Structures are given as structure tokens and as C-alpha cells.
Amino acid sequence: MKGLQILSQEQLAKSFEAIAFAPEDRLTAAAANALFNELPVSCAAAVSSFVSSETYYQRACSQLSVLGCRREEHGLSFKRMFFEIAVQDLLQKSTTLSQAVAENIFTLKLSACPHDFPLDEVCAQLPNLNRLDVKYDLESSSHVSSLERLPRALNVSSNLVSLTLQDSFLTDNDVATMFDNGSCPNCTIMNLNLAHNNITSTGLGVVVSHFLAPPTSVLCSLDMMGNKIDSQGGSLLGRALATNESLLSLNLRLNHLGDDGGSALLDCLANNVTLRYLNLSANELASLSANALVNMLESNDSLSLEAVIITSNPFSDEDEEAIKSCDRCFLDVRGGSSPGRQEMFLGKSIMPF
Template sequence: MPPTLDNSSDPQPTFSVGSTTSEPSLTDQVKRFKPRKFKEKRETLLSKDPSQNNPSHEKLSLKCIKVIVSNFDKNPSHSGIPASHVREITSRLPINLDPKKSAVYVHDESYWKRACLQSLSPSECQIVEHGLTWKQLFFENHLQKRLEGFKDGDDIEVLLEEIEKFQDYIFCLRFRQMPGHIDLDRLTASLPNLTKIDLQYNINKIGMDFDRRLFGMKISDASCLAKSVKDSENLTSIVLSGNLMDDDLLRMLMTGLYKSSTITHLDVSHNKITNHGVRLLAKLLGTKSVLTSLNVADNQIHAEGGRYLGRALRSNDSLSDLNMRLNRLTDEGGRMLLEGLRDNQSVTRLNVSGNSLGSESTSALSVVLREQDSELMILDLSSNRLSDADVQVLSATMERNDRLISMDMRMNSTTDGNEDLEKIQEKLHYNELNLRS
């Protein structure tokens, strides 16, 4: 006889089926049992990775990925790995890998972006200045730090061996200090894709150990750089701002610049170049010149230097940007420089601010602006000695000019609320709208 349920202590249950017998149905028996309560919620159990509790639940592909990542520094390789798993491997790699290995075996841009954002400052992560690739940004900054930490006595062969692994990603050679004056000729020879050089021979954070001899370019540096420029086939831009460069150092550098047919941008601003140095630079602006931008701002160029440049501009058809800011041209030098623009049809940007220009320069400029063939579009005349009469001459000239769209005339000897200045600004705005339409 089947067992019966003891319901003496419970109220008499109401059964839907089998209520006429002493034995409840199976459905009624199930309803009488309460569900068992688990200690952990179901959501918590589902959120946990089963592989963490039991390695046997881990996929074989994930096991292989972990092994490859843990041994990547010793045995870097991607051969035979499906492309779908390569990204997972690079996402797990640490950013402190040996650059000589990571340069060869890691190509995922997401890895190099992570490495740059974690190891560089926000000001250094300007990808637009490094070919819009994170890998190029990383290695150009890496090389810069290696050069800035290079000291006299360090083995250059070790550095060149390291550079050989990532030389394809170096397009710009830059440093802001150089404790040990490295042989630039050998360095640039190992960089086949080098297109820009931006160098400053200084010492940062020197403190009480200041020594004048540690600052500025040396004769040996200028000699090595000249040879590098002469031998390079891809170099297009040279920036040597703030290197205490004088005429002698420039003369040595020019031995390489004369023989180069690729340099289009030259910046020697904030140095000690005088009229003799400008005479050398003027030779770069001959009929065979390819130079499009020349920056000689903040040097020691006087009126004679303006004459040299003005004479060179008459036959030049390549230069489009000339910066003569913060020199000592005076009114006479400004006049001779601007007279050279009468027959020039290439210069579109001219900066002659801070040169003590006056009425003679204004007269020469008015002739240039009346020329139909003049291509001058942006002009900076700020911080000079232009008077209200000079502004009136320029205002009358601008009525016939349709090319100029910007003229900076701040910090001159003019009165506030000058009507001629307002007319000039209206004409500049009108020219700009016409060029855009």
C-alpha cells in the first residue's frame, strides 16, 4: 500500500485532482514543495567567466593567445596565426615591449595608439604632425628621447643598430637638446625616409652647471649637417631655429644647401645671421631655386641685407613665403626689399613686422600692390613706423588691388579711429569674399 502524507499539523489542502481519494495527485504534491533558495543570485552566476573557475572550460584558441602573449618578448611571431586572432593578441600585449621587436612584429594601429597615450604626454600625441599614424608618432618620439639622452662617450653603433629596426617609420628627425654632439651624417644615412630635420643644440634644465660652450651649433655639427643635406634624396625641410648660428656656420651649411635640389623649406630664425649671411642665402633664390619658404626672423639683418634679398627676388619664381620679422631693415632696407617684388610673381606671404619701416617702404609697397601680376595675399606691417599719411597712401592703392586679403597694421604710429584703416579692412574683406566665390 503506498505511503500517505501526514497533514495533521497543516490545514487541509484543497486539491484540484484526486480530492476524493486519500492520495493527492502528482501535480498537487509538486505544488506543496517550496523551491530551494541559492545563496548567489542567478545574475551573479551568469556574469562570471566559467574559465576563471575552471580552466578546462577555456577555449583552446584563448589558451594559445595567452601563451603567445606571455612569450612574445622572447619569441615574437605572427606566422600561421589567423588574422581574426592577431588583433586579440595585440590588444593583450604590454606597451613596454622592446622597440626593436615591436617595430618588426606589431603593426596594429590600435596597439600603437594605446602605447602613445599611455607613455607620452598629451602635447606629444599630435598625430597630425607625424603622418597621421600612431606607429610613426611613437618611434619619432622614441628616437627624439634617445638622441636627447645621448652623451659623449656613448656607443653610436648601438644606437644605429637599434634605429635599423624602425628606420622605415622615421620621417622627421627632431631633438631639443644634444648633450653629446652626435655625427649627423651617419645618423641621417641610416634613415632612408627622412624628409624633415628640426634641431636645437641646447641643454635643458642645466641649473647651476651652466656652461656657454654647451649651447649652440658647433663647426663639426654644421659640417656633418651640410654633408647630410648634400647626400639626402628625400630631405625637403630644415629647421635650425635658436642655434646661435652666425655667418661662418651658415657658410659651412651652405656648401650642402647649394648642391641640394630638394630643400623647399628653410628656417634659420632666432640666430645671429647678418648681412653677409643673407648674401649667401640670396644665392639660393636663383633661377634654378626650388625654395618655397624662407624664415630669417629675429636675426641681425640691416638695410644691405634687404638689398640682397630684393635683388634675388626679381628673378625668383619659386619662393612663396618670406619672413623677415624682427630684423633691422630700417626704412631704406624695406624699400629695397619691396622694390624687388615689382617683378616677382610668386611671393604670396610677406612678414616685415618690427623693422622700422616708414614712408619710403610705403611708397615702394604701393607700387607693388598696383601691379596686376602681383600675387601678394598676406602682408604683415605691424610694429613699424607707418604714419597716418602712409596709411592714406595704402588706402588709395588698395582700391586697385584685388588679391590682398590680409594686412596687419597694428602697433604703428597711427591715430585711433583712422578712417583709412577702416577702408583698407573693408577692401580686404571684399577681396577675400571674391576669392572664395
């Protein structure tokens, strides 16, 4: 037969959502821990103002069906981890979040975001938001309303450090809508990911003028992989990077720079002193780009480059030999000989957040 204390704990756990209070203030440590062990994780959002126990939220996180989630990516806090993962489900029920939940959201990640989602209203509730990752579901519907809301969302997110808008069918006009009207602050964003969209060199020009050209630029990482950037884009980026002193990582894999665009970009890097990682894979580069790369590596005495990934380009055997003869940095020319090295430069080791 259960003792009175155990029965009391079970009853308190069942009714805690209705009579919520801070257990640590009203119970002994042992009694509070016993309550947390009994408290249903299904009421986590409702009791977030009163429960701060990491043990409770660790148990709640174990109920989430998200693979590969690590506490290190959520400030080493199980409570923050729980709400940053669960917020997508919470927002499907209501776009109004309690203050206790909102204060634990530093990273907002939304997949298949509908075109009419009130992103600006949600971001306005998140005082600690520093990473925004939105994948719009735009292919089958008009997205005018979403792109009107996005600049407003960026404007109210004054602490934003990382912005990811990949796989969202964004065009040059969309990029202009988001950034060219001055609503997006460039003074805080250090990581910009616009990979796998429909952005050409025209849209890249907007990104360059907003995030790389100003002397106050703080952008550290730019990912434009899988877009439609041609030789003009290579020239634009080259001119900006000749003087830019903030960018550490640039990913242009799977674009259309061509040999002219690649060589124009690499020629300008002869004066760059900060870039550490560069990916120009699958850009139709050839001898002009190979020569520009070798000349840049040999002439830049202040070179900071640590890795250049240029696989899947139609270099001749002579081009490859010339590139491989350089030993100023790690060079992956064709076969992806060190994939782990590429992941290191795309990962947190290069980013300060």
C-alpha cells in the same frame, strides 16, 4: 577562472619580444587582435619588424607625454607617429636604429641637441627622411664638431624637403660652413627655417646665393625671423626675388631692415609673380617703405601676394592710411587685426608637404 585561450594570449604577449613573429601570418585575425591588446607598448621598438597593427601603435602613442601631437602631421600613421616622437628618446640610448624603426622616420626632430651628436651617422640610417628639425645646444660649448657633421648629414639626406635650424645661436660663419661648401643639395629643400639665430646680411647672402639665386631654385618658404639682417639684406633679397619664381612665403619679422632696406626689397617685388606671403613686422620701416609698398601693389599686374604683415613699424598716420587704401591683398599694418590669417599662410595651406 581564466580560460586556457586567455592564459595563452597573456603568456604569448609576455614572451613575444623573445619569440617575435608576424602575428597576422600565424594567427587568426581575432587572435592577433587579442595579442595586440595585451602586448606591452614598452617593447614597441623591439617588435617593430613584426607588428604593423595601427591599433597597437595608437595605444603606444597614447602613452607618450607629448601635447598637441596630431596624426595628420605623421602621414596619418600611428606607427610612424609613435617612432617619430619616440626617436629622440631612442637616440639618447643608442644612435644605431633598427631598420624597421628607421624606415618609419620621415621627420627627425631633435631639441637641445648636444654639440657632439653624430647627426650625419643618424641621418645616413634614415632612407625616408624628408624633414629635419634640429635645435642645437650651442650657447655654452664649442660647436665645431656639430657644424662639421651637419653638412655631411645634409649631404646624405637626399630626400630632404624641410630644414629647420632655429634657436641654435648660428652665426654667419656657421651658415657658410653649412651651405657655402656645396655639400647641401638645393634641388630638394622647399622649406628653410633659420629663425632666431645671430645671422646678419652676410649670412643671408649665402642663403640667397644658394637657395634663391639659382634658376633651379625650389625653395617655397624662407623664415629668417629674429636675426640681425639690415638694409643690405633687404637689397640682397630684393634683387633675388625680382627674378625668383619659387618662393611663396618670406618671414623677416624682428630684423633690422630699416626704411632703406624695406623700400629696396619692396621696390624689387614690383616684378615678382610668385610670392604670396610677406612678413616685415618690427623692422623699423617708415615712409619710404610705405610708398614702395603702395607703388608695388598698384604697379604689379601679375601680383600673387595674398598677405603682407607689417605690424610694429613706426609708420605715420598718413603712411597707414595710404597702405590701408590698397585692396590688392590682405594688409595688417599695426594691430595684428587678423592673427588667424597669418597662421594660415605660415601653415600647411601654403606648403605642398
